[in-house]
């Protein structure tokens with residue numbers, strides 16, 4: 001058994017087979033999908049993988065965020081501020097989830113999972129929160145084949 005922590009707020013306990021035994025967190029839950037539980041940190045969120053396999057989605061998104069952060073993007077991905085060495089959790093900016101944002105996103109990324117995965121940041125900019133299976137090039141103006149059709 002071993003624990004993965006975020007400050008003194010979150011404790012994830014895994015057994016010797018690396019199976020998640022429990023996730024204990026005293027923050028309010030803001031949202032939940034098939035792979036992650038998202039806790040409310042106020043102006044930020046704590047995204048926690050439900051299993052070790054799900055941590056691969058966090059890793060995918062950490063890499064995606066690093067690829068796109070200095071490029072000219074047609075759509076944002078939630079800013080990642082901090083993450084666990086095992087990618088079991090990461091801290092991201094809080095996004096105002098909206099159905100209209102999902103509709104707008106589908107015009108640019110038709111293959112995105114369309115269940116509550118986009119919203120707007122504090123400046124009202126379109127932002128994706130779940131990039132499971134999406135290559136980073138979808139976010140970049142010059143690489144997204146739909147960008148010129150939408151603007």
Ligand SMILES: Nc1ncnc2c1ncn2[C@@H]1O[C@H](COP(=O)(O)OP(=O)(O)O)[C@@H](O)[C@H]1O
Pocket residue numbers: 030031032033034035036037038045047057078092093094095096097115116117129130132
């Ligand atoms: N950055 C965020 N800001 C606000 N809510 C979020 C954020 N990220 C995720 N959520 C909420 O949590 C839910 C689950 O998160 P998501 O990243 O989509 O996990 P999963 O991979 O399990 O679908 C989302 O549908 C959304 O409602």
Ligand SMILES: [Mg+2]
Pocket residue numbers: 033034115116117130
């Ligand atoms: Mg999702």
